[in-house]
Amino acid sequence: MEYLVVFLVLVVFLQTRITNLQRAVICLASQSFIIAIACFVLGLSSGNGIHALLPGVLTLVVKVLFIPGAIYRLVGKLKNEREILSASNVNYSTTAAALFLVLGYVIVERLLPGSAGRDIIAASILMIMTGLSLMVLRKRAIIQIVGLITLENGIYLLGLLMTEGLPLVVELGVFLDVLIAVVVLVILTSRMRLSFMTTDTSVMKKLKG
């Protein structure tokens, strides 16, 4: 598990540095892949029939294959995009991620001192907060979707560790919701490309007050 945490933190930090959309999606897929492995490890160690394997398999199918696949296809269509890039945002989100890692460990030490899954909890807090910061600091639609999935992955990992996964029906529902969410967001992003000729959300500032 320690290796998984190291890889996870590495991937999340990488996520904050990447500005290329294709690479961001691949990074997301590898992040979900690590979560899937964590699912299998935790599921098999507690080991109770189908509930042990199903979350891992679902994560693999939904979050590693389908979601990045759908976003990747969309990214392929974004060719002549009017880009409004600012490199400073990248540095902000990396700095923020570093702070969140420290914050995660502080929270774990305060709330659950000496618990076994200390590193994983800290990593999931890092993922939740980094996901949020990606959604707030970055302006491009694809990166915001990636941030949303990162946030969701973080909460999922935390749930996996704290309660060994939710009840089966609820877990299926959560996966279904994530799936629909990505479909809806992909539809919206492609409409955005048609209407605004860009997927930079900073052009959308008409509605105020």
Place this chain on the structure above:
Amino acid sequence: MNFNIEALIYIILALPVIFSAVAATNLPGRELLHWLNRIFATAVGGAIILLTGSFNPETPYIGEYIYFDALSMWMMIIIGALYFAFAWTSKAYLDRDTNKRYGYLRRFGRLEGRFYALSHIFVWIMLVVVVVNNLGLMWVAIEATTLVSALLVAFKFTRTSLEATWKYVMVCTVGICLALLGTIIVYYIQLNSIGSANPLDWLYLSQHSSEINPAMAKFAFCFLFVGYGTKIGLAPMHAWLPDAHSEAPALTSGLLSGALCICAIYVLIRNIIILMPAVGIDFISSLCLFFGIFTIAAAVSFVVVQRDIKRMLAYSSMENFGLMVAALGLFVPIAAQAMLLHMFNHALVKYSLFYTAGTIMEEYGTKNMMRIHGMMVQVPKTSCFLLLGIVAILGMPPFGIFFSKFYMIYGFFTADHPWLGVISLVLLAGMLIGILYHILRMLGSQPKRRFAGELFGVIDSMVIAGLLAVSFAVSACLSEITVLNRLLECAARIVLGGVA
């Protein structure tokens, strides 16, 4: 025909899905689709009436995934009433929107099928929210409402509606993810202090709520409150609400404002009942009161400077949700009953107002209230409904909202929060002045603009008048209608933590 409760619940849950599957194929012709829509919604409405008649509020129905008590019944009545109104006004709205001369959707082909499929599925998910027995499934259903209604908000795919939808999905999904975190913590608490039987089952948890360990409960409650509070539209998290309500098609705005946000309040109530003994009533009460009143204050300040009619109505919804949450935080029986009654009244009146606002938008081709004058002269029927609706929503007698608002304010004084009562009265007065100023400007003075003609038809006028009349009749004669009165009393008892 004699159905038992189980059969009725399954019928209610089956019909909207069947219709949306039919509508999604887009095979039936336009007229047939409109009629099927009406027939299915009326059937669901009839089933809900039968269910209300045969359901005994004291004995909840417990199924494998279903838990159905007085509170669920009350919510189902609200959603059913809106569903019925939706079905009978949708044809008029869609005909207008696809009209060759002025309709916005005239450039597109057959959109009715898609619109109906999404809307009926949206209503169906809200019905699911109020009948499931599991906190996790409630979360799943609430998140699903966000996603389905997002496609409805973006239905016209204009630039502004895309912007509104993007904000809606992003803000609500983040909020709802925090609620998921709260739900996971509740599950963790259950595993640690109660045991792994019946995971996240609401009834089981509420029967064992005194065994919950208080240390983590407060933590969980904060996440749940922020999460579902985002969906309700409480003040610091309300950014999505006015955008989504103003950019959605008018019928969807009505459903969003009337049914969706109170579904979030419903789920919050369910969670509060479980966590109440562990967290302590004072903490919950002060959180609800503060955010409730703060929401009203925020809404008032935005209403005064508003130019967009649907945004103004959205802020008026926010004010009402704020009042409901504040009344929930009082934890006195009269306020809880008034809150539930207010949910009903607000849903009906706000639906009719959004529908009227949609009609005005088609008549004048603008949402900007500053460009509309002399409606009284040009479109007397529409202005009559607008005025009635506005008078009703502001809580003036004799309309239904007067009674529910009155009892909620009365609740502030009986619950030893007289100053908060005074503050909310002042804020409500501000709301009244702000909205009446805009509306009377629109109704009065000389017409300066060409308009598309009076667009209120026969059926939709009857539905809108019916909504206003039902809201009035139910609130004014509540003590005479024994079925509803008993139901409301039981539901209020559940809200205050007395599980049936």
